[in-house]
Amino acid sequence: xxxFEDFVVGDSEWVGEYHLTEEEIISYGEKWDPQFFxxxxxxxxNSVFFGLVAPGKQLIGITVLKLVTHQPKVSxxxxxxxxxxxxxxxxxxxxxxxxxxxxxxxxxxxxxxxRGIVKNRVTLYNSKNRLLLSYVDxxxxxxxxxx
Numbered sequence: 001x002x003x004f005e006d007f008v009v010g011d012s013e014w015v016g017e018y019h020l021t022e023e024e025i026i027s028y029g030e031k032w033d034p035q036f037f038x039x040x041x042x043x044x045x046n047s048v049f050f051g052l053v054a055p056g057k058q059l060i061g062i063t064v065l066k067l068v069t070h071q072p073k074v075s076x077x078x079x080x081x082x083x084x085x086x087x088x089x090x091x092x093x094x095x096x097x098x099x100x101x102x103x104x105x106x107x108x109x110x111x112x113x114x115r116g117i118v119k120n121r122v123t124l125y126n127s128k129n130r131l132l133l134s135y136v137d138x139x140x141x142x143x144x145x146x147x
Contacts, residue, residue: 003144004116007106015099015122016066020054028058049081053090053140059097059133060085063122066099075142077115085135089126096127104136114143 022041029038033055037047042044060082067074091097105119118141124133 002074004075004106004118004141005121005144006109007084007103007116007118007141009103009106012100012102015063015070018062018066018097020091020093020095022052023095023108024051024114025054025058025091027084029055034074049090052093054092056087056133057076059087059091059124060135062097063099063124063133067101067122074139077140077142078142080117080138083136085133087133088131089117091124091126091132097132098125098127099123100125109140116141116143 024041028040029035035055037044037049037053038055041052044050100123102121102123103118104121106116108116117138119136119138121134121136123131126132
């Protein structure tokens with residue numbers, strides 16, 4: 001388990017990879033963001049993207065999946081918010097997406113001695129090492145239990 005004390009400002013880590021398929025993009029788009037460039041391969045060719053692209057919300061979901069399943073698991077108590085969310089470039093079918101986390105801040109809670117607040121910059125790249133998504137997340141993390 002990764003506790004508050006394990007977060008060191010400036011540390012970066014590889015979190016994981018995800019293979020994004022055309023079927024997933026279309027399925028997600030049909031349910032949550034049915035714009036033609038997310039759901040219609042042919043029509044998407046005539047869009048500003050010149051092809052099918054994943055919804056930004058889907059990319060955020062992929063980063064959250066990788067962060068939550070990454071080992072060692074973080075002793076997270078709650079998500080507090082996301083700042084500076086930026087969609088730099090689109091993700092496309094068959095992209096291999098890679099998630100990284102960099103610790104920007106780690107401060108103990110002023111009101112609860114058993115926890116702290118951690119701010120991380122989360123970034124998502126494709127297999128061409130192009131930055132697709134970045135944001136700063138703030139999480140409430142449990143401190144290491146006293147033994």
